[in-house]
Amino acid sequence: MIDPNDFPVLEREVWLNHAAISPWPAAVIRAMRAFVDDNAAHGPMHYDRWLATERRLRERAARLLEAESADDVALVKNTSEGLSLIAAGLDWRPGDRMLFLAGEFPSNRLPWVQLLPDHVDVVEVPFASSDPEAALLDALDERTRLVAVSSVRYDSGIRLDLDRLGRACRRAGALLAVDAIQQLGALPLAVRDLPVDFVVAGSHKWLLAPEGLALFWSAPDARDRLRPVQTGWRMWPDMFDFDRDDTSIPRHARRFEPGTLNTAGIHGLDAALGLLLSTPAAERGARLLAATRRLIDGLAALPGIDVLTPGDDRRRAGIVTFRCTGRDPRRVLAALRAGSVVAAPRSGGLRLSPHWYTPTDQIDRALDVIESALR
Numbered sequence: 001m002i003d004p005n006d007f008p009v010l011e012r013e014v015w016l017n018h019a020a021i022s023p024w025p026a027a028v029i030r031a032m033r034a035f036v037d038d039n040a041a042h043g044p045m046h047y048d049r050w051l052a053t054e055r056r057l058r059e060r061a062a063r064l065l066e067a068e069s070a071d072d073v074a075l076v077k078n079t080s081e082g083l084s085l086i087a088a089g090l091d092w093r094p095g096d097r098m099l100f101l102a103g104e105f106p107s108n109r110l111p112w113v114q115l116l117p118d119h120v121d122v123v124e125v126p127f128a129s130s131d132p133e134a135a136l137l138d139a140l141d142e143r144t145r146l147v148a149v150s151s152v153r154y155d156s157g158i159r160l161d162l163d164r165l166g167r168a169c170r171r172a173g174a175l176l177a178v179d180a181i182q183q184l185g186a187l188p189l190a191v192r193d194l195p196v197d198f199v200v201a202g203s204h205k206w207l208l209a210p211e212g213l214a215l216f217w218s219a220p221d222a223r224d225r226l227r228p229v230q231t232g233w234r235m236w237p238d239m240f241d242f243d244r245d246d247t248s249i250p251r252h253a254r255r256f257e258p259g260t261l262n263t264a265g266i267h268g269l270d271a272a273l274g275l276l277l278s279t280p281a282a283e284r285g286a287r288l289l290a291a292t293r294r295l296i297d298g299l300a301a302l303p304g305i306d307v308l309t310p311g312d313d314r315r316r317a318g319i320v321t322f323r324c325t326g327r328d329p330r331r332v333l334a335a336l337r338a339g340s341v342v343a344a345p346r347s348g349g350l351r352l353s354p355h356w357y358t359p360t361d362q363i364d365r366a367l368d369v370i371e372s373a374l375r
């Protein structure tokens, strides 16, 4: 059961913009306030408690990702940073190829086109919504070292089949890096069961936490192949041993955490993951798919609407994007805003992104506003 008091935004707005930035749930607001109050009253005197929250966040992140170990998860600043660490760190050899799909969000394009050595062939593969993996599979060859995809496309909301892609990558000897910012927290993503090597997901969308943190999971063998491109005192769990003799880079994922972390953000993200984990991922996912199904069915019944997001549950997550033939989407967006519905302009149309907690009557309200705006 969803308690509306857990989500203060429900009183103010129909928030269909979780694919951009999410409003904080009550648990996150409480945790952030408590952190501010603690600082105001005691400064950093309770640092040991902050570290305990950090440890709990690591455990929760591993549970959310269904990872073997919290040692495989690093806390980085954002998705872009995690992907950049892969691009800049991988042990590229002359003649290697790297594949990514056209139309990716810049965070999953720029690291490959800007940070790879000149001797690597960076290939932008055309994207086809009818079979999103096919072109990548065709392009895979024995020279391909890395394939990078967003598991859910930020514009159309199309979800890729990571299992199919990952198995093909394994066969070809390529690593698979996944930008999961549009999936993690929305639908289950169990790294233990998937043939993936790197997963990065920022905190401020489906994870419902403050901006400025991301989870960066890496499989140990793949991680070994990343040369560290930054380093610092905080990479070891016994980081307060400032006189340590052993300066070798640690094997676990904290090797990607050189210095002081975003402790305020850690308090927020820890609370957000606690909330997400209190409902089984499959249950949250099923509710979200039902919400997006309702949007798709409702939109498809309206004249002049072209829904870009697939109806097949296996091919989408929390995003529904549509175009309105012959209408200026900005007018529809303005009508939604006037009706306290928050959406985003994308792909020449509008993108709606509810979360699992969005009530059905709010979905219907959005559909009503769109219908009126089209009249």
Ligand SMILES: Cc1ncc(COP(=O)(O)O)c(C=O)c1O
Binding pocket: 019, 020, 077, 078, 079, 080, 081, 105, 107, 108, 150, 152, 153, 154, 179, 181, 182, 201, 202, 203, 214
């Ligand atoms: C698919 C995708 N990747 C990455 C980002 C940006 O992530 P970050 O700000 O965490 O680097 C976005 C944000 O919209 C996105 O949609």
